[in-house]
Amino acid sequence: MRPWPATGAPPIEPLLRPATVADPDFYYGVLAPRVAALDIWETEYLQVLEGRDPVKEWTKGTWLKPLLDALAEPERSRFETSYAALVAQAYPPRADGRTLFPFRRLFIVARAK
Numbered sequence: 001m002r003p004w005p006a007t008g009a010p011p012i013e014p015l016l017r018p019a020t021v022a023d024p025d026f027y028y029g030v031l032a033p034r035v036a037a038l039d040i041w042e043t044e045y046l047q048v049l050e051g052r053d054p055v056k057e058w059t060k061g062t063w064l065k066p067l068l069d070a071l072a073e074p075e076r077s078r079f080e081t082s083y084a085a086l087v088a089q090a091y092p093p094r095a096d097g098r099t100l101f102p103f104r105r106l107f108i109v110a111r112a113k
Helices: 024-034 053-059 063-067 075-092
Strands: 034-051 099-113
Touching: 024 034, 024 099, 034 053, 053 063, 053 075, 053 099, 063 075
Parallel strands: none
Antiparallel strands: 034 099
16 A cells, blocks of 8 residues: 555655765766876675664664655555565564664765876
């Protein structure tokens, strides 16, 4: 079931946006011709989460908050329940009960010409 009425666009659609960080090759293409030295690397941190709906709860304090704030009840609760089910399926708990949630970070160090 959709967490918003079947007619019209979801009220959160204006808040949805593409990924805020591009792939490293994009930044290389933009910066390399303009700098003397360039280092680009990315890493993925694993957040070790515990509890019920850990990924939902962790993201609720960051990027999920404006989406939930834009919805009125009962759509908010339906959306949150639907989201919790999707992320629980994507990030299931391990045998020890903990959930690993990858968190990608991109780093860039450039030296001017």
